[in-house]
Amino acid sequence: MFELNNKTAIITGGGSGIGRAIALLFARSGASVHVLELSEEAGAGVVNEIRAAGGQATAHVCDVTRQADVRARFAAIGAIDILINNAGIAHVGKADNTAEEDFDRVINVNVKGAYNCLHEAIPLLRANGGGVILNMASVAAWVAVPERFAYSTAKGAVMAMTLSVAKDYLQDRIRCNSISPGRVHTPFVDGFLAKNYPGQEAEMFERLSKTQPIGRMARPEEVAALALYLCSDEAAFITGSDYPIDGGFITLNA
Numbered sequence: 001m002f003e004l005n006n007k008t009a010i011i012t013g014g015g016s017g018i019g020r021a022i023a024l025l026f027a028r029s030g031a032s033v034h035v036l037e038l039s040e041e042a043g044a045g046v047v048n049e050i051r052a053a054g055g056q057a058t059a060h061v062c063d064v065t066r067q068a069d070v071r072a073r074f075a076a077i078g079a080i081d082i083l084i085n086n087a088g089i090a091h092v093g094k095a096d097n098t099a100e101e102d103f104d105r106v107i108n109v110n111v112k113g114a115y116n117c118l119h120e121a122i123p124l125l126r127a128n129g130g131g132v133i134l135n136m137a138s139v140a141a142w143v144a145v146p147e148r149f150a151y152s153t154a155k156g157a158v159m160a161m162t163l164s165v166a167k168d169y170l171q172d173r174i175r176c177n178s179i180s181p182g183r184v185h186t187p188f189v190d191g192f193l194a195k196n197y198p199g200q201e202a203e204m205f206e207r208l209s210k211t212q213p214i215g216r217m218a219r220p221e222e223v224a225a226l227a228l229y230l231c232s233d234e235a236a237f238i239t240g241s242d243y244p245i246d247g248g249f250i251t252l253n254a
């Protein structure tokens, strides 16, 4: 069950955290994996790990915010079956203290980056007779998280984008879903704590862990397992849905 033999998958931001866990699991499940990464080192790191374990993977240095860059990478890859729009960045702030450049940066990576990859992937998926798209949203698209104005705005857009794409390409046999993780312990969280709470990282880590009613953060591998199911043929009936994986963050925090 849940294998990806003979499938080709593109994973954006696949060099770290959730994307890295998805790349490793998809390769272990038989997929040929293409990691699109801003960081050459991170992309090469995961690809070396996959190859050392006998899997198939290629790293591509790519900034998903630049459509020409994305187009060139997708053209070089050719036929694909799966796109994982995972690359994303966070920001802490309310509407009145979020600087224009920070707002633009968050929207550019999380929203325009996903659009750029959809724009290039959909013709390839259609030509291939269909396929699967999975977007990384967040619990911040579902409920109010304090001081996440730009990030919540971006992840709300990712969820709406998921529905739009799922509807428009039904006839092309392209399924499109999203995952909304609660806090997942990745370099994204460590970097966020170091930047926003210097000197209080351990205390804030504990506090963020407890915001999941289950009492901890998710492991990237747990999100990857859900991604594998949603991209497998067993999930052929699932499209236009968002899947929270959040230790009860959305429904049990009252």
Ligand SMILES: NC(=O)c1ccc[n+]([C@@H]2O[C@H](COP(=O)([O-])OP(=O)(O)OC[C@H]3O[C@@H](n4cnc5c(N)ncnc54)[C@H](O)[C@@H]3O)[C@@H](O)[C@H]2O)c1
Binding pocket: 012, 013, 014, 015, 016, 017, 018, 019, 036, 037, 038, 039, 042, 062, 063, 064, 065, 086, 087, 088, 089, 090, 109, 113, 136, 137, 138, 139, 180, 181, 182, 183, 184, 185, 186, 187, 188, 189
């Ligand atoms: N970690 C969490 O708690 C959490 C919770 C909910 C949603 N998410 C979402 O999951 C996704 C992955 O998060 P993570 O925690 O694994 O992050 P991470 O920071 O560990 O990894 C993100 C990767 O994306 C790459 N990247 C950033 N900008 C890029 C760009 N312009 N082009 C190409 N690659 C780029 C980075 O180099 C990095 O390797 C993000 O969309 C994030 O918003 C994370």
